[in-house]
Amino acid sequence: xxxxxxxxxxxxxxxxxxxxxxxxxxxxxxxxxxxxxxxxxxxxxxxxxxxxxxxxxxxxxxxxxxxxxxxxxxxxxxxxxxxxxxxxxxxxxxxxxxxxxxxxxxxxxxxxxxxxxxxxxxxxxxxxxxxxxxxxxxxxxxxxxxxxxxxxxxxxxxxxxxxxxxxxxxxxxxxxxxxxxxxxxxxxxxxxxxxxxxxxxxxxxxxxxxxxxxxxxxxxxxxxxxxxxxxxxxxxxxxxxxxxxxxxxxxxxxxxxxxxxxxxxxxxxxxxxxxxxxxxxxxxxxxxxxxxx
Amino acid sequence: xxxxxxxxxxxxxxxxxxxxxxxxxxxxxxxxxxxxxxxxxxxxxxxxxxxxxxxxxxxxxxxxxxxxxxxxxxxxxxxxxxxxxxxxxxxxxxxxxxxxxxxxxxxxxxxxxxxxxxxxxxxxxxxxxxxxxxxxxxxxxxxxxxxxxxxxxxxxxxxxxxxxxxxxxxxxxxxxxxxxxxxxxxxxxxxxxxxxxxxxxxxxxxxxxxxxxxxxxxxxxxxxxxxxxxxxxxxxxxxxxxxxxxxxxxxxxxxxxxxxxxxxxxxxxxxxxxxxxxxxxxxxxxxxxxxxxxxxxxxxxxxxxxxxxxxxxxxxxxxxxxxxxxxxxxxxxxxxxxxxxxxxxxxxxxxxxxxxxxxx
Numbered sequence: 096x097x098x099x100x101x102x103x104x105x106x107x108x109x110x111x112x113x114x115x116x117x118x119x120x121x122x123x124x125x126x127x128x129x130x131x132x133x134x135x136x137x138x139x140x141x142x143x144x145x146x147x148x149x150x151x152x153x154x155x156x157x158x159x160x161x162x163x164x165x166x167x168x169x170x171x172x173x174x175x176x177x178x179x180x181x182x183x184x185x186x187x188x189x190x191x192x193x194x195x196x197x198x199x200x201x202x203x204x205x206x207x208x209x210x211x212x213x214x215x216x217x218x219x220x221x222x223x224x225x226x227x228x229x230x231x232x233x234x235x236x237x238x239x240x241x242x243x244x245x246x247x248x249x250x251x252x253x254x255x256x257x258x259x260x261x262x263x264x265x266x267x268x269x270x271x272x273x274x275x276x277x278x279x280x281x282x283x284x285x286x287x288x289x290x291x292x293x294x295x296x297x298x299x300x301x302x303x304x305x306x307x308x309x310x311x312x313x314x315x316x317x318x319x320x321x322x323x324x325x326x327x328x329x330x331x332x333x334x335x336x337x338x339x340x341x342x343x344x345x346x347x348x349x350x351x352x353x354x355x356x357x358x359x360x361x362x363x364x365x366x367x368x369x370x371x372x373x374x375x376x377x378x379x380x381x382x383x384x385x386x387x388x
Numbered sequence: 389x390x391x392x393x394x395x396x397x398x399x400x401x402x403x404x405x406x407x408x409x410x411x412x413x414x415x416x417x418x419x420x421x422x423x424x425x426x427x428x429x430x431x432x433x434x435x436x437x438x439x440x441x442x443x444x445x446x447x448x449x450x451x452x453x454x455x456x457x458x459x460x461x462x463x464x465x466x467x468x469x470x471x472x473x474x475x476x477x478x479x480x481x482x483x484x485x486x487x488x489x490x491x492x493x494x495x496x497x498x499x500x501x502x503x504x505x506x507x508x509x510x511x512x513x514x515x516x517x518x519x520x521x522x523x524x525x526x527x528x529x530x531x532x533x534x535x536x537x538x539x540x541x542x543x544x545x546x547x548x549x550x551x552x553x554x555x556x557x558x559x560x561x562x563x564x565x566x567x568x569x570x571x572x573x574x575x576x577x578x579x580x581x582x583x584x585x586x587x588x589x590x591x592x593x594x595x596x597x598x599x600x601x602x603x604x605x606x607x608x609x610x611x612x613x614x615x616x617x618x619x620x621x622x623x624x625x626x627x628x629x630x631x632x633x634x635x636x637x638x639x640x641x642x643x644x645x646x647x648x649x650x651x652x653x654x655x656x657x658x659x660x661x662x663x664x665x666x667x668x669x670x671x672x673x674x675x676x677x678x679x680x681x682x683x684x685x686x687x688x689x690x691x692x693x694x695x696x697x698x699x700x701x702x703x704x705x706x707x708x709x710x711x712x713x714x715x716x717x718x719x720x721x722x723x724x725x726x727x728x729x730x731x732x733x734x735x736x737x738x739x740x741x742x743x744x745x746x747x748x
Contacts (some may be wrong), residue, residue, distance in 0.1 A: 130638035132721075277472065278472070280470045280474035283441050283470070283474065284468070284470060284475075285476070285487075286441070287441075287461045287462055288459075288535075291526070294491065302478040
C-alpha cells in the first residue's frame with residue numbers, strides 16, 4: 096500500500112477530529128456520566144443528588160429481581176447466539192452447494208437483514224399474536240396454548256425466535272463468504288481423502304471457517320446482549336410485569352420507568368465491566384485455538 | 389498398482405461446450421503417462437474425470453479393470469497432487485499426510501510407519517510438526533507428494549504440480565518425481581502444458597488439442613514423427629519450422645517468397661513442410677547434393693543460449709522466417725546470406741488442409 100505523508104502535523108488530527116468527536120461525545124462522555132451517577136442517589140425530578148458510595152451496586156447485585164434478569168439474559172444470549180449461528184451455518188453450507196439460481200436464494204436469505212429491529216419485533220409480534228398469529232395457531236395444533244406477554248416461558252420463546260430470525264441473515268452472509276473463501280482444491284483433496292461428507296465438513300470445512308465463526312460469535316453475543324433491545328421492547332410493550340427482560344432492557348426500565356437513575360447507572364456500569372471481561376476472555380481463550388489462514 | 393482404461397470418454401459442460409471429445413487411452417501398469425497440450429485442450433478435465441472430481445458425460449473409465457464412472461473419488465484408490473498443493477492449512481504436515489489414512493480406518497501404528505517412511509523418502513522429517521504456511525514452496529510440494537505416497541494408491545494423478553515453483557526447483561522436482569515414480573512403480577497420469585516437462589517425464593506422451601488426442605507415443609517417437617502440424621509445433625523448442633510449399637517445375641518451392649527447393653516424394657501440389665532447427669546445416673562453399681533440401685536465407689538475429697545458438701533467418705521476397713540451430717562458436721552476422729541443407733529423411737510433409745502427416 097502506498098504510504099501517504101502529510102506535510103503539516105495538524106492535517107491528520109483535523110481529519111481524525113470528526114470521528115474522535117463522535118467517540119468522545121456519544122461514547123466516552125455518557126460512559127463517564129454513567130460511572131459518576133452510579134455513585135449518587137439522584138432525585139427523580141432532578142432537584143439534587145446525594146453521594147451514596149457503592150450502595151447502588153450493593154442494592155442492584157443483592158436484589159432477587161436483578162439475579163433473575165441476569166440468569167434470563169444468560170440463557171437468552173446462549174440460545175440466540177447458538178441457534179442463529181447454527182441455523183445460518185446450515186443455510187450457508189446448503190446455499191454454497193446450490194449452483195442453479197444461487198443468487199436468488201442468497202438474496203432471499205439476506206433480505207431479513209434489511210429489517211430494522213423494532214420492525215422485526217413487530218413482525219414477530221404479529222406472528223405470535225394471540226388472535227391472528229400463525230405461529231400461535233400452528234403450535235396450538237400440538238396442544239400448546241401460547242400466551243405472549245402473559246406466560247413467562249412463552250414470551251421468552253417468542254423473544255428468542257424473533258431475535259434468532261433477525262440475526263440469521265448477517266451470519267449467513269459471513270458464513271457464505273467464508274465458505275467461498277475456502278480453496279476449491281483443498282475441498283477436492285479432502286473429497287479424495289475422506290468419503291464421508293459429514294466427516295469432511297467437521298475435519299476440514301469447519302476448522303477453516305473458524306476465523307469467521309469466531310468473529311461472528313463475538314458479534315452475536317454483543318447482538319443478543321444489546322441489539323435485541325428493540326425486539327424485547329416491542330414484545331413486552333414496555334410493560335414488563337412478570338415478563339422476561341434482558342439486562343440492557345432492565346437498565347432502561349429502572350432508569351426511565353422506575354426513575355432510579357443511580358441504580359440504573361450502576362447496572363450499566365456492571366454491564367460495561369461484563370462486556371469488557373467477556374471480550375478479553377474471548378480473545379484470549381478462543382483466538383488461540385483458531386487457525387487464521 | 390493398476391492399469392487405467394479410458395474408452396471414448398466425453399465431457400460436455402452446460403451450454404454444449406464439449407471439453408473432451410471421445411478420448412481413448414490404455415495405460416499399462418506402472419506406466420508414466422503425460423497428458424500435454426495448450427491451456428483449454430481438456431487435459432485437466434480428463435485427469436479430473438479419472439479422479440472422480442468431474443462427471444463423465446459418456447464413455448467409460450476403468451481403474452484396475454473396475455468401472456469407476458459412478459465410484460466416489462475416495463473409493464477409486466487414486467491419489468492426486470494439485471497445482472497449488474491443496475494442503476490442509478489447519479493441520480500439521482504429519483496430519484496432512486495421515487488424514488487420508490485415518491479416514492480409511494487404518495491402525496495408528498501403520499499410519500505412523502507410513503508417514504515416517506514417506507517423510508524419510510521426501511526428506512521432510514524435520515517439518516512434520518509444522519503447519520503448511522511455515523513451509524517454502526518446494527517443501528509444500530514435497531508434502532503434497534507425501535500425501536499421495538502414504539496412501540500407496542493404485543495410481544498417482546498429477547495436475548501441473550510443478551507450475552508454481554521457480555525454474556531451478558522445477559527441474560530438481562521433475563527429476564525427483566521421475567525417480568520416485570520409477571522406484572515405486574505406481575501407474576501415473578501427469579498433466580502439464582510444458583512440453584519439456586512432458587518429454588522428460590513420460591513413458592508415453594498423449595498430446596491433446598481441443599479435447600481430442602493428436603498423438604500418443606513415446607517422447608522420441610512423438611518428436612521424430614509428429615502426427616500433425618499441431619504436434620510438430622507444440623513439441624520441441626524452438627518449434628519445428630513449418631513452411632507452406634507448392635510444387636513447381638523443379639521439386640517444391642515456397643508458396644510465398646523465394647530461396648527454397650525441396651524434393652516432392654508424395655507427388656502432391658502443396659504441403660506444409662516441417663524441418664527441425666537442428667536438422668538444418670550450413671553449407672560452406674560446397675554444393676547441395678541433388679535431391680536434398682536447399683535453402684538460401686538472410687540472417688536476422690543470432691541468439692546465443694550457451695551450449696548452442698539459434699539463427700533466425702528470412703527468405704527473400706517476403707518469405708517466412710526460419711530458425712536454425714548452430715554451434716555456439718558460429719558467428720553469423722545479421723544481413724549475411726546462409727546456404728542451408730537438410731537430409732531428406734529429416735523432412736516432414738504434412739497435408740496443407742488438415743495438417744496430418746503424410747507417410748509412405
